Amino acid sequence: MKQRWNRLLWLKQDYPDNYTDPDFLDEVLELRKVQSSPRSTSSYCKVVRDFLLFYHRVMNTGLMYVTFALLNHYRLDPIYFTGALTCLAFIVAVLFHHAAVPVKSPLIIIFTMLVLSPVLKSLSRTMSSDSIWTISCWLTACYILSIFLHTESIVSTNILVSNVAVLASRLQSTTDVFCFLLICMELNVLLPYLEKSLRARHFHTCYAIAFMANNAVVYYFITSCRGWMYTIIFASSSLSFVFGLPRYFIYWQQNYYKGGELLSKWDAKTPILD
Amino acid sequence: MNYVFWPKHLSTSRHGIGTVVAIRKAGSDWVVLAVLEEKEYNHVSSQDGYVKIGTWDPTAGFQTALNDAQLCFMEFVPPKLKLMQFYSLEPIPLILPERDYLMDSPVSKQKKLGLEQRQASEFRLRKSISVLNLYHEHLLLLEARISRSKSKPRRTFFTSLYQRVRKSNLWALLCHWAVYLAICVHFLAITITTLLNGTPLNLVSQSATAQQIDLRCQQLCYFPVQYLRINEIPASNKTHPRSECQETQKENDNHISPRTSFPCENYPDYIRFYNTIWLIVNDVSFGLTVGTLLAENSHNISEYLNVFFTRYLFEKVHQVSTLLGQNPIGIKLNGELACFLSDLFLWIIDFSYSTYIRGIISTSSIGFFLKVISTTSCCFGLTFALSLIVDLMSLLTMHISLFYFISAKMYHWQLHVMRTLLYLFYGKKRNVLRNRVDSNHFELDQLLMGTLFFTILIFLLPTLSLFYASFTVFRMAVLMPEVALESIMALLNHFPLFVLLLKLKDPKRIPGGITVKPIKDSANSFNLQNNPLMFKTIFRPYAVLMRMMVDNYFSLSTLNQVLVGRPLTIKRNKMYKVLYSALPKTPITTRAVWTALSGALG
Numbered sequence A: 001m002k003q004r005w006n007r008l009l010w011l012k013q014d015y016p017d018n019y020t021d022p023d024f025l026d027e028v029l030e031l032r033k034v035q036s037s038p039r040s041t042s043s044y045c046k047v048v049r050d051f052l053l054f055y056h057r058v059m060n061t062g063l064m065y066v067t068f069a070l071l072n073h074y075r076l077d078p079i080y081f082t083g084a085l086t087c088l089a090f091i092v093a094v095l096f097h098h099a100a101v102p103v104k105s106p107l108i109i110i111f112t113m114l115v116l117s118p119v120l121k122s123l124s125r126t127m128s129s130d131s132i133w134t135i136s137c138w139l140t141a142c143y144i145l146s147i148f149l150h151t152e153s154i155v156s157t158n159i160l161v162s163n164v165a166v167l168a169s170r171l172q173s174t175t176d177v178f179c180f181l182l183i184c185m186e187l188n189v190l191l192p193y194l195e196k197s198l199r200a201r202h203f204h205t206c207y208a209i210a211f212m213a214n215n216a217v218v219y220y221f222i223t224s225c226r227g228w229m230y231t232i233i234f235a236s237s238s239l240s241f242v243f244g245l246p247r248y249f250i251y252w253q254q255n256y257y258k259g260g261e262l263l264s265k266w267d268a269k270t271p272i273l274d
Numbered sequence B: 001m002n003y004v005f006w007p008k009h010l011s012t013s014r015h016g017i018g019t020v021v022a023i024r025k026a027g028s029d030w031v032v033l034a035v036l037e038e039k040e041y042n043h044v045s046s047q048d049g050y051v052k053i054g055t056w057d058p059t060a061g062f063q064t065a066l067n068d069a070q071l072c073f074m075e076f077v078p079p080k081l082k083l084m085q086f087y088s089l090e091p092i093p094l095i096l097p098e099r100d101y102l103m104d105s106p107v108s109k110q111k112k113l114g115l116e117q118r119q120a121s122e123f124r125l126r127k128s129i130s131v132l133n134l135y136h137e138h139l140l141l142l143e144a145r146i147s148r149s150k151s152k153p154r155r156t157f158f159t160s161l162y163q164r165v166r167k168s169n170l171w172a173l174l175c176h177w178a179v180y181l182a183i184c185v186h187f188l189a190i191t192i193t194t195l196l197n198g199t200p201l202n203l204v205s206q207s208a209t210a211q212q213i214d215l216r217c218q219q220l221c222y223f224p225v226q227y228l229r230i231n232e233i234p235a236s237n238k239t240h241p242r243s244e245c246q247e248t249q250k251e252n253d254n255h256i257s258p259r260t261s262f263p264c265e266n267y268p269d270y271i272r273f274y275n276t277i278w279l280i281v282n283d284v285s286f287g288l289t290v291g292t293l294l295a296e297n298s299h300n301i302s303e304y305l306n307v308f309f310t311r312y313l314f315e316k317v318h319q320v321s322t323l324l325g326q327n328p329i330g331i332k333l334n335g336e337l338a339c340f341l342s343d344l345f346l347w348i349i350d351f352s353y354s355t356y357i358r359g360i361i362s363t364s365s366i367g368f369f370l371k372v373i374s375t376t377s378c379c380f381g382l383t384f385a386l387s388l389i390v391d392l393m394s395l396l397t398m399h400i401s402l403f404y405f406i407s408a409k410m411y412h413w414q415l416h417v418m419r420t421l422l423y424l425f426y427g428k429k430r431n432v433l434r435n436r437v438d439s440n441h442f443e444l445d446q447l448l449m450g451t452l453f454f455t456i457l458i459f460l461l462p463t464l465s466l467f468y469a470s471f472t473v474f475r476m477a478v479l480m481p482e483v484a485l486e487s488i489m490a491l492l493n494h495f496p497l498f499v500l501l502l503k504l505k506d507p508k509r510i511p512g513g514i515t516v517k518p519i520k521d522s523a524n525s526f527n528l529q530n531n532p533l534m535f536k537t538i539f540r541p542y543a544v545l546m547r548m549m550v551d552n553y554f555s556l557s558t559l560n561q562v563l564v565g566r567p568l569t570i571k572r573n574k575m576y577k578v579l580y581s582a583l584p585k586t587p588i589t590t591r592a593v594w595t596a597l598s599g600a601l602g
Helices: A023-036 A046-071 A081-097 A105-123 A130-150 A153-170 A174-200 A204-226 A228-253 A261-265 B006-013 B097-103 B105-122 B123-132 B135-147 B157-167 B171-195 B208-230 B263-296 B298-324 B335-360 B363-380 B384-394 B396-425 B444-494 B497-505 B541-555 B554-564 B572-576 B578-582 B589-602
Strands: B002-007 B018-023 B030-038 B050-057 B061-065 B071-076 B428-431 B436-439 B511-518 B526-533
Touching: A046 A130, A046 A153, A046 A174, A046 A204, A046 A228, A081 A174, A105 A153, A105 A174, A105 B444, A130 A153, A153 A174, A153 B396, A153 B444, A174 A204, A204 A228, A228 B335, B002 B006, B002 B123, B006 B030, B006 B071, B030 B050, B030 B135, B123 B135, B157 B171, B171 B208, B171 B589, B208 B263, B208 B384, B208 B444, B208 B589, B263 B298, B263 B363, B263 B384, B263 B444, B263 B497, B263 B578, B298 B335, B298 B363, B298 B396, B298 B444, B335 B384, B335 B396, B335 B444, B363 B384, B384 B396, B384 B554, B396 B428, B396 B444, B428 B578, B444 B541, B541 B554, B541 B578
Parallel strands: B002 B030, B002 B071, B071 B526
Antiparallel strands: B018 B030, B018 B050, B050 B061, B428 B436, B511 B526
């Protein structure tokens, strides 16, 4: 039995050079049909929702900087706030799981932080603040990139933790370091998890409240620190990101998108490198 | 085609018309022995292996009587066996054949293989060379046969004296005394070697002095074996590797019987034996000079050394350690860790200085050590003095080695932990069973802990690596003089002095193969020449040692090791094994020596 013809140039095949596959004409007909009909694209609402989710994660990261500024610059006493937040997290965990809360893992985390906070405090004493801000800035960029690429990757969590550790090494006292670590863990690891479960259970109102509160805190902080000008610039750029970019995305999908089995079949192939 | 080996002096010496007598053994070519006159030839019978192969005419030269049209003449100068000259197809071994594996390199292996392939085709040449080496013996036999009817060989005065002395009782007593002494020394030497190489301590790899003692003891153990071999008394348990075995016909009716074994196979042993003896004598004479110099100037030297050691072993190290704790040259170190390490090292320095270094480097004790060293040097040789100096130096620089090992260990651990945590950062884990990196699901607490530790370790890395780098430099500075001294020791212990002098005096005694060159005027005459050993072959152990040293200290893999934080040590026993190549791996037992020696006594 003769081997089936393959659309591969580098394969030596038992067919003449000008051989035309019988399926080829059918494929061309089908291709015509597809090209004449309008292309289906994703719905605008869905794209906006995805962009909003990403925006929300970025805002969560912003909360970390807000906390840091409050501790480092405004010298707030973090103990009460941390205690309240931890209690809240505990209550929420009890409410949501309706079962025994795993005790081991949080205890290990808390004690590790407690042990390591003096070390962290002295970690970068001899370095200048500027280099720490630069390192933190790059780590944040990496973090945002990693949650953009893979939402549920552990690399993003790890980058976040190292960013927190780097920032914490600038704080004045051991208590501050410990509280900052704990707050950041709760805000950036537990809170997204909570919000995700809220969405999964269709508690949209709760989710909306959390989202609005998050935004309110960040914008209030920007306004109080930097003035209205920065708030307006920041808000307008986020609005254009959430509502403008999806339009562009759909336009791109309509005209340039190369996905789809039939459409992409005759495109130039990119090599798959192992 | 037949070859005729023709001694050169036959062509030049004055002969009348005569018969050319040659000898031929199984598998060999013709070797011409002499030109005999007609009446001399009548005494020679062909059953002894002597054959007339032609006639010699001073005007016309050689007229062949063989019915072979094609004859090839190989002219050679007969080797004088009494002067230990001989021909050999292969270079004579300066190292023991059983130790040859130490020099293994792919090139030499290939060469060996080629040799084995060639051996079959060169079998005839090999046989002929064996006959040719015994030229003078065969000639002696021939002459004895001719002159037997005329007169007995005269005994000279000295030989008769020698014979008489050998038969006297005093001589027998002396021989027995010598044997007992040899056995005692051998037993003592072998006990010391066994003790030094013993498993729990293995002092040889620890200290240079122990190694030097071990070397001398092994040499002492090997002396009886070498002596027996040189004098051709078969050691009972040793079978000689006979490369060029030669079976000579037994001639019972003759008073000069040919040798049953080939004499030149013991010549390498002779060279090795006397090389060792000469080196030991040299060593002692150097030692006398240096020892005397040391003893004369001991006061000045000890004062200078006191200042030198105090400055470089205590003050400088102290200064650097203190400096490292205080953010040197603007490098951003972690203050706490740097302070801790600096304090630790300062404490070690102070402790070691106050406990033993100060005691050792005080002027009076240095004077004492100098006295010990100079005495050792005078009694046992320079190498012992040098090895004592090396050991003393390693004792004095122990704190620096300690710093180095501590910082290397910490640095290595840190790198190792960081690598593991980096895998964790990417959600991977090293699979030890399959030796690969697998994906793994980590719990949140594991991730948090791992990442926190990883961040901390990254920030601490510059501090530790700076400490590690500075102490590596210190360690190198300490190691270099030690390595230099040990190289001098290696030279004094193993320099092929005897072979080099033989190469100057009589290159025929150290054959490294043969060359066959055509003689210009005639078509079928060739010149057989001896190639003396080349310098490359003589210094082969040194070349191997140099390569090993370069591999050990100046190679990319060493740099890699230094970067990774694996400690750098002198692999003394591994390196100098190459130079032990003239000694057997395990010394011969005392019992075997006893049987051999008492057998030799008769």
